[in-house]
Amino acid sequence: EVQLLESGGDLVQPGGSLRLSCAASGFTFSDFAMYWVRQAPGKGLEWVSAISRSGDSTYYADSLKGRFTISRDNSKNTVYLQINNLRTDDTAVYYCTKAGESYELIRAFVDWGQGTLVTVSS
């Protein structure tokens, strides 16, 4: 069974930093690109970032470039999201997600974690 377990969410002051983690199990981690999606309170889903299977390629939503860094450690089956210079509008639940294992599901987010809450407030 695929499991994605996020952690690292916390209450942080504006300007602070946080590193989120997503521990994966139940599949061959290094075979899959990984993604982060966030959801501000009462708002919709926002695609945040992606990282290739090897970690060599990273992608970010245009509005988030420069403050967010995605990385992965395939030896630990974990993907990370470093967020610097946190702003109040970064307050959200951050989900870790991956595509399906079959060819027809390679472009769909089949597996999701439960999310970790980041609250940015003074």
Add this chain to the structure above:
Amino acid sequence: DIQMTQSPSSLSASVGDRVTITCRASQSIRNHLNWYQQRPGKAPTLLIHDASSLQDGVPSRFSGSGSGTDFTLSIGNLQLVDFATYYCQQSSSAPMYTFGQGTKLEIK
């Protein structure tokens, strides 16, 4: 970036009704369109991929159609468990798979 626009943003219906949600892409995405359901406090779940392919385990009262820029999600014979928020997502511009703003389906 490809922008996704859903309508309506909210919708009221009754158990047993049939409803349709639309999603429009800012450019052609062929059939690279997914639909998700999200219940309060839960992670989204995949309903439909490639515009019209039902994900395993999803009831047949859900259906999707469309190609190019215009897509629809239809839910027939609404059940109580279907009252949730629905999101479309383009999967054309890999790996930046952007979402629509969501449609909240509420009980009338």
